Amino acid sequence: MSETAPAQHLCLDSVTMAFGRRTVFERLSCCFPKGEISVLLGGSGSGKSTILRLIGGLVHPIDGRILVDGEDITKLANRDLAKVRHKIGMLFQGGALLDSLTVFENLALPLREHTDLDDGAIHREVDDRLASVGLHDIDDLLPNQLSGGMRKRVALARAIIRKPLILLCDEPFSGLDPISTRQVEDLLVDINRRRGITIVVVSHHVASTMRMAEQVSIVLPEGIRTGTPEEMERHEDPRIQAFLTADQDRPAGSLEEVEVLPGLGS
Amino acid sequence: MTDAIALIGSRAVQFVHEVGAVATFSGHILACLLRRPARIRRYLDEVFGLGVLSLIIICISGIAVGAVLGLQGYNTLERFGATDSLGTVVGLSLIRELGPVLTALLTTGRAGSATTAEIGTMSATEQLDGLRMMSIDPVHYVVAPKALAMVTVMPLLSALFIVCGIAGGYLVGVYWGIDPGSYLTGLETSVDFREDVLGSFIKAVVFGILVGLISTYRGFTATPTSEGVSIATTTTVVEASVCILVFDYFITALWGV
Ligand SMILES: Nc1ncnc2c1ncn2[C@@H]1O[C@H](COP(=O)(O)OP(=O)(O)O)[C@@H](O)[C@H]1O
Numbered sequence: 211m212s213e214t215a216p217a218q219h220l221c222l223d224s225v226t227m228a229f230g231r232r233t234v235f236e237r238l239s240c241c242f243p244k245g246e247i248s249v250l251l252g253g254s255g256s257g258k259s260t261i262l263r264l265i266g267g268l269v270h271p272i273d274g275r276i277l278v279d280g281e282d283i284t285k286l287a288n289r290d291l292a293k294v295r296h297k298i299g300m301l302f303q304g305g306a307l308l309d310s311l312t313v314f315e316n317l318a319l320p321l322r323e324h325t326d327l328d329d330g331a332i333h334r335e336v337d338d339r340l341a342s343v344g345l346h347d348i349d350d351l352l353p354n355q356l357s358g359g360m361r362k363r364v365a366l367a368r369a370i371i372r373k374p375l376i377l378l379c380d381e382p383f384s385g386l387d388p389i390s391t392r393q394v395e396d397l398l399v400d401i402n403r404r405r406g407i408t409i410v411v412v413s414h415h416v417a418s419t420m421r422m423a424e425q426v427s428i429v430l431p432e433g434i435r436t437g438t439p440e441e442m443e444r445h446e447d448p449r450i451q452a453f454l455t456a457d458q459d460r461p462a463g464s465l466e467e468v469e470v471l472p473g474l475g476s
Numbered sequence: 477m478t479d480a481i482a483l484i485g486s487r488a489v490q491f492v493h494e495v496g497a498v499a500t501f502s503g504h505i506l507a508c509l510l511r512r513p514a515r516i517r518r519y520l521d522e523v524f525g526l527g528v529l530s531l532i533i534i535c536i537s538g539i540a541v542g543a544v545l546g547l548q549g550y551n552t553l554e555r556f557g558a559t560d561s562l563g564t565v566v567g568l569s570l571i572r573e574l575g576p577v578l579t580a581l582l583t584t585g586r587a588g589s590a591t592t593a594e595i596g597t598m599s600a601t602e603q604l605d606g607l608r609m610m611s612i613d614p615v616h617y618v619v620a621p622k623a624l625a626m627v628t629v630m631p632l633l634s635a636l637f638i639v640c641g642i643a644g645g646y647l648v649g650v651y652w653g654i655d656p657g658s659y660l661t662g663l664e665t666s667v668d669f670r671e672d673v674l675g676s677f678i679k680a681v682v683f684g685i686l687v688g689l690i691s692t693y694r695g696f697t698a699t700p701t702s703e704g705v706s707i708a709t710t711t712t713v714v715e716a717s718v719c720i721l722v723f724d725y726f727i728t729a730l731w732g733v
C-alpha cells in the first residue's frame with residue numbers, strides 16, 4: 211500500500227529498514243519531487259541520514275522499493291549501482307573528503323575517474339566549483355588544514371562537480387557561521403534554479419529550511435509527514451509545531467522531549 | 477554444559493563465516509588488481525609509504541639479531557673449535573628462518589597495524605562511502621594497492637634484514653678474532669640458491685600476502701567508531717603474528733625450506 215504518485219522520480223516505497231535487530235523505521239513511504247528542494251527534518255536518530263544512505267544504495271532495506279530516477283535500486287548489482295550513482299551527488303555529514311589528498315585532488319578525482327577532460331580543463335572546472343562555494347587559493351591544502359565550514363563547502367563542491375541529477379545533503383549547515391550558512395543556502399537554491407537538480411536536504415536549521423524548501427518532510431516515529439512549508443507551519447500536530455518553532459540553539463532533543471508528554475500521541 | 481557446546485558451535489559457525497568472508501574479500505582484491513585503470517600511482521605511493529615506515533626498524537633489528545647470532549654461534553662453535561663455520565650458521569639461520577619471519581612480525585607491528593588503522597578510519601569518517609558515491613570502488617582505489625604493496629615490499633625488507641643480519645654477525649665475529657675471509661667463504665659455499673634463497677623469498681611473499689590480506693580486511697570490516705578501529709588494529713597484529721608463525725611451520729615442514 212503506497213500513496214506515491216505514478217511519476218516516481220525519487221521515492222521510498224513502503225521501505226522497512228533495520229540494523230541487525232534494531233528497526234529504524236517500518237513501511238516508510240515518501241517522494242521527493244523532481245527539480246525541487248525538499249527538506250527532511252526529524253529528531254536525531256530518527257533515521258534521516260539512513261534515508262539518504264538508502265537512496266545512495268550504501269545500505270540496503272529489509273523490504274520495500276527505492277526509486278532513483280524511476281529505477282528501483284534495491285535489486286541492482288554493484289556494477290549497475292555504480293551507474294545509478296553517477297546521477298547522484300552526496301554531501302556527507304562530516305564531508306568525507308579523502309584526507310590523504312589535497313583539496314584540488316579531492317575535487318579532481320571524480321573528473322579524472324569518469325571524464326576525459328585534460329589537466330587544464332580539470333583545473334578550470336575545480337577552480338570554478340571552488341569559487342562557486344566562495345573558496346579561493348586553497349587548492350594545495352589538505353582537508354585537515356581547513357576549518358569545519360570550509361571542509362563542508364569543499365565537500366559540496368565535490369558533490370556537484372559532475373553535475374548530478376540529484377543532490378543529497380546531510381546537514382549542510384551544521385558547523386557553519388551565519389554568513390556561510392546563507393551562502394550555502396543561496397548556492398543550493400541557485401543550482402536548483404539553474405540546473406533543475408532535485409535536492410534533498412537533511413537539516414536542523416529551521417530558518418534556512420523554511421526559506422529554501424518547496425517540500426518539507428518530518429520523520430516521526432509512526433511515519434513521515436510531508437507538505438509545503440506553509441502547510442507544515444499550520445499543521446495541528448504539536449510535535450511538528452514544537453519542532454518548527456524550537457529555537458535551533460536548543461539541544462537537538464526537542465522532538466523527543468515533546469513525545470514523552472502524555473496525551474500528545476494522537 | 478549445553479551452554480558450552482552452544483558457545484563452541486556458534487564460535488565454529490562464526491569462524492567458517494569469517495573464512496568465507498576473507499576468501500570473498502581476497503577474490504575481490506584479485507579482480508581489482510586486473511581491472512582498469514591500473515592504480516600504478518597509488519601502488520607506488522603505498523610501496524614508498526610502507527618502505528619508509530619499516531626501513532629503519534628493519535635495519536636496526538637486522539643488525540641486532542645478526543650480532544646476537546654471531547655471539548651465540550661463536551660461543552657454541554668455539555667449544556668444538558669450529559668458529560670458521562660462523563658465517564654458515566649466521567647466514568643459514570637468517571636466510572631460511574629468521575629473516576622472513578622476523579621481518580614479517582616487525583612489518584605487522586609497524587605497517588600492518590597502520591594499514592588497518594588507516595582503512596578503518598577512512599570507513600569511520602565515511603571516506604569509503606564517499607568513494608562509493610563517486611562510483612569508485614574503495615577496494616580498487618584503496619585496498620588493492622595497499623595489499624599488493626605489502627606483498628611486494630615484504631621480500632625486499634626481508635632481504636634487507638638478512639643483509640643487515642649477516643653484517644651484524646660479521647662485525648661480532650671479526651671483533652672476536654675469527655678470520656673475515658672464512659666467514660664470507662663459509663657463507664658462500666653453504667648457501668644454495670634454489671634451496672635457501674628461493675625458499676626464503678617464497679616465505680616472505682606468503683607472509684606478505686598474509687599481512688596484506690589480514691590488515692586490509694580488518695580495516696575494511698572494522699566497526700566504524702574509534703573503538704572499533706582500535707580493536708581492529710589489535711586484532712590485525714595478533715592474527716597476523718599467529719598466522720605467520722603457523723604458516724612458517726607448514727612451509728618448512730612441507731617444502732623443507
Ligand atoms: N551502521 C549502523 N549500524 C547500526 N545502527 C545504525 C547504523 N547507522 C545508523 N544506525 C542507527 O539507526 C538510527 C538512525 O540513524 P541516523 O539515520 O544516523 O539518524 P539521524 O541522521 O536522523 O540522526 C539510529 O538509531 C542509529 O543508532
Ligand SMILES: [Mg+2]
Pocket residue numbers: 258259260303380
Ligand atoms: Mg544524521
